[in-house]
Amino acid sequence: MTLTVRPRRRFVPAIAAAIAAVFLVTSFPAAANAEPNEISSTKVAQLRQTLESAAGQYLEAEGLLTKAKTEQAALNKSLVLAENRYLRAKTEVQKYAAEAYKAGRLGVIGVMLNANSPDDFLARSAAFEKMTARDESRISELVAARKEIDTTKAEIDGRVREQNKQLAEMKKLRAATERALSAVGGYATNGWVDPYAPTAAPAKRNSDGSWPSQGCTVNDPTPANGCITPRTLHALQQAQRWFHHYVSCYRSGDMYEHPKGRACDFSSEPDGFKNFSSKGENKLYGDKLASFFVKNASRLGVMYVIWYCKIWLAGSGWKTYRSAGGNCGDDPAGDHTNHVHLSVL
Structure with a gap:
């Protein structure tokens, strides 16, 4: 006679917990507050590096x-x-x-x-x-x-x-x-700017009007817990006078502005980054936030703003921006349909 061994009851809670975890992962969007992966390809990485360099030099030339x-x-x-x-x-x-x-x-x-x-x-x-x-x-x-x-x-x-x-x-x-x-399909496009966007207090400049050189020297007050530049902190604080959704600035792991303390990601959803494109009121929130940064670009030292498959660059205006190609929103983080990206000099 073949003996059968009954499963030990203490394994049941562990199995149930595992099933519940799988259910939670597959039934709901990605967890809130997960840092957005904005760089989806080598081509986009090269583009962002070029934009950072050119936009930064543009603002320096403008300052001179x-x-x-x-x-x-x-x-x-x-x-x-x-x-x-x-x-x-x-x-x-x-x-x-x-x-x-x-x-x-x-x-x-x-x-x-x-x-x-x-x-x-x-x-x-x-x-x-x-x-x-x-x-x-x-x-x-x-x-x-x-x-x-x-x-x-x-x-x-x-x-x-x-x-x-x-x-x-x-x-x-x-x-x-x-x-x-244009090499990645970034043709000129119209970008809405809220005519009633609030006016920010200007960031500190040198006495002759040029921008002072700044490093990552102040604590990042967002949950990212890193460092940011004084100018980035000023832009963040000015935005938070009117816009109160989740925001994260410092992020390690790449060669772009976040590790240098010169960029912040502003979620268009109230409680953190979600893996879907914002709609309705939250889409309008992102529109107005992007408008705020564009309107106050010269006051805050804005190099560029990315939002909803569009990028605004100092001196160039709005252009289309796609991270993964295809339809806008296929990649919510890369296409920036779930957060507004701000880069400052």
Whole structure:
């Protein structure tokens, strides 16, 4: 007779738990808060690297352009002041020249010789020296003002050349980003921008208008628990004044902006990243958040924004963006139909 062994009852809860776990995994979307995998192919990885480099250089060139314009404005004011000083000095010198012409050199000597006493002669001599020093000072002022005008004009010309250089560089970088996007089907497209999007407080710039260089030096306040740059923190805090869905910034493991603390992913769903494309109110939430970053790009130092199969780049506007090809939303994380990606300089 064959003996049968009854299953031990203590295995039943473990089997039941395993079945329940399988049911939970297969019956519901991916767990909330899982970091989105935005890079789905080598081609997209190369694209993002190109965009990061070009967009960053574009903003740096834009900052240098702003610096050149600021310096030119200051130089223009200095030029006006120098020209006013030159006109005043020129008027005084012309007046002195006319008086000297009327009196003649012998006239001055005659005044000196007609002194009635040695003391009178010394007094007249001192007065003459004082007048000569005053007139020499006016002539020196005239020469100095003329020199300052010439120097200032040369500096202004230099700032204009710098502006033209940066404008040419920005044009080149814009073309580079558009070529990179067109290689993956990134044609120009219209992107909705909310006209009522709130205005952010501007991020800190240098006194001349350029962007300061920043590293990953402050704690990331999001659940990512890494580091971010002060400028990224500012953009995050400004956005969170009006937008309160789940957000994650720092992420290790790639060569792009997240590990550098220069990027954040803003979920369009309230409680975390979900493996499906947002619809309805949550889609509108993402639309408005993307609009906020685009509207305030120059205030926050935004390099680019990706949302719902579109990318907005500084200097280029909206372009189509596909991670895996096919239909928009086939890859919710890569196509960014479940979160708004922000990259700052």
